[in-house]
């Protein structure tokens with residue numbers, strides 16, 4: 001979908017372990033700028049960067065800032081952007097990062113290592129705020145029950161470990177059951193998305209890519225759950241399909257009016273059985289891709305593309 005070409009400049013907004021960057025660099029004699037907000041991923045990438053003699057540069061920044069970062073470097077237009085949204089296998093597998101309910105570690109969950117941690121949220125947010133974070137970002141139907149259990153537990157002692165939180169959730173929602181997701185899955189997802197402001201980052205990253213791509217440049221996004229995929233889908237639809245006429249008396253939009261993208265695939269591309277058996281973590285992935293037109297970038301409207309708001313004041317949660 002990205003179709004890298006010789007001499008092109010590509011942004012890999014989610015460098016991680018560098019799998020996507022490497023594939024792009026192998027596909028054509030092009031340049032890649034890799035972004036990762038995680039310092040460990042950025043540092044581990046220096047070996048790959050050295051192996052590609054100046055064709056791969058890395059930036060320890062959020063991808064929502066890609067246009068500012070590149071413009072400061074004198075690059076105003078690029079040929080493609082890829083985003084592989086979410087946490088990396090490395091982040092989940094390392095207990096110390098605090099993303100995993102399966103491995104005990106500090107209740108952290110910060111990809112960038114700065115700002116609010118999951119422990120700040122769990123121990124400082126009001127019960128209503130906790131319930132909204134877990135309901136909206138975790139899509140947990142029993143979020144109020146979860147929030148009540150957390151508030152009750154933290155009265156005795158602060159909740160500082162992922163294992164402690166997982167045990168509280170298991171007790172509140174019932175234990176692990178065969179064939180079901182772990183009872184802590186949705187609440188952990190909700191906290192992680194809130195801590196890292198992942199949905200706002202995604203929306204801002206899509207808009208930054210829209211501003212940076214040259215006409216004919218491509219934006220390819222892989223996401224892993226419905227909240228993210230809905231934002232990607234609505235973003236592309238808002239830019240690739242003419243807005244419906246408010247009434248049949250309203251004037252018709254001009255030919256190709258201001259649509260900034262053309263979809264490269266109808267709907268999302270999903271992995272086949274062979275890919276899932278080779279890589280089970282690809283199971284829930286959905287890829288969407290579009291090509292940039294000549295039209296100007298459109299303003300970003302959170303509500304129109306489905307970025308939910310939980311109305312929580314982050315400043316009040318800082319220690």
Ligand SMILES: C[S@@+](CC[C@H](N)C(=O)[O-])C[C@H]1O[C@@H](n2cnc3c(N)ncnc32)[C@H](O)[C@@H]1O
Nearest residue numbers: 014016017018019020036037038062063084088
């Ligand atoms: C799913 S992994 C990417 C894996 C990568 N495609 C690979 O081949 O190894 C997502 C990575 O993106 C990073 N990340 C997530 N959100 C980010 C953001 N807003 N800005 C920059 N990096 C981000 C995470 O730290 C993580 O390393």
